[in-house]
Amino acid sequence: MTEATIYAVTDGIATLTLNRPDRLNAFNDQLVVESLAAVAAARADAAVKALILTGAGRGFCAGADLQGLAPSADGVNAAMRDLYNPLIMAIDGFPKPTVAAINGVAAGAGVGLALACDIAVAVRSASFVLTFGPQLGLVPDLGVTWFLPRAIGRARARALALLGDKLPAETAAAWGLVWTCVDDDACMASARSIATRLGEGSAEAFANIRRLLDAAETRGLGDQLDDERETQVQLIGKPAFAKGVANFLAKRTT
Template structure:
């Protein structure tokens, strides 16, 4: 059985973590395979949006603890972080295509933080998010200490990291942790509609927006203004900009090609 499944429909790559028997927890093979699939999605011009989700009842329960407690299989935390999770997070943030985190079940530990590293996070009403690290004597990784305080504020983020509270999708939306909580019945349709909407938008501009928000985490105001100017000039030279303006003037729906 493949640890990760991928299908491509209507310019959207649907990536599904596929170890449902262990709630899609990561082992080395799955972590490396996800990196490879993300690389393929980045280089494939026919893919203009990406959805990351889990198969079964969970999105992702984080690290497979059986792997790290096995004398034969344990790669060690240094390798797990430097070769598994850190490269995954960097890929999610650097790919110049929109990535939806479609959280279909519990997202715990590294699984929660991988979800939060996606560009737009949707979850259904039965989902929960847990910063589970402190509950087994660890600290948040996978950029949890980077993104979480920026999403919900320093005090709230630190409390969740220390206490390991379970947060419902509804609570997560209210505190700004995720974009939207939707009903269980409408979840799949909502994910597909959003993904296909993004796949038909001006892909270059979306990639530039992603780059701007990435850099805004560390840039000064002066640096950010300069980068906005640079990327706006690039966006204005795209074919999609020409099409977008023409469609606006002609009062018709634009036909963006992603270039």
């Protein structure tokens, strides 16, 4: 059986490549099982400082592979509960920085996969499309309904989900769906550059930044200020802060 993913670690950067290019890297159970194993391996490997997620060929991820399937409600429920949703949770909760290198179309659940990463880089030829409602009579899943309005706002999220129109990568960057849009031949170089920069920082600090930004969506300013203060107190005694202060003072004296 051909591997549905490729996992490699180079210079402290782990890369998980979805490897079903003939199907635009659409999800099947094998791909998700292998992806879960790769994310777990990267999490456990102390040498890994950041994780890049990308696709082989001309697509990032075309969502669920519907070819030859006759899904039942029970089968969909079990697959989402036991495989697909845990993958999104594993990426979103990954304790080290994550970068999506979106090398082509991201459709359906592929959009959720991209948005689960901390930072997304998209090639200019890429596009984003949500076909759930307009074509399939379903709702967006794999976290799309959670991530999308937080990234681009309620009005735009509703229009994309209800109309199913393609969103070009450059518009996605202008709207804040992705961090930046690059030439097609610069995707992995850009993603690796960002991942390397992130890997040089404090994974603990970055994890707390993500947590605080997520928490701010649903609570008041006073609670957020308290959490910032408590987190700062915890981090200020860590080696990363001492190193950062020393580097800052050294630069000022040179």
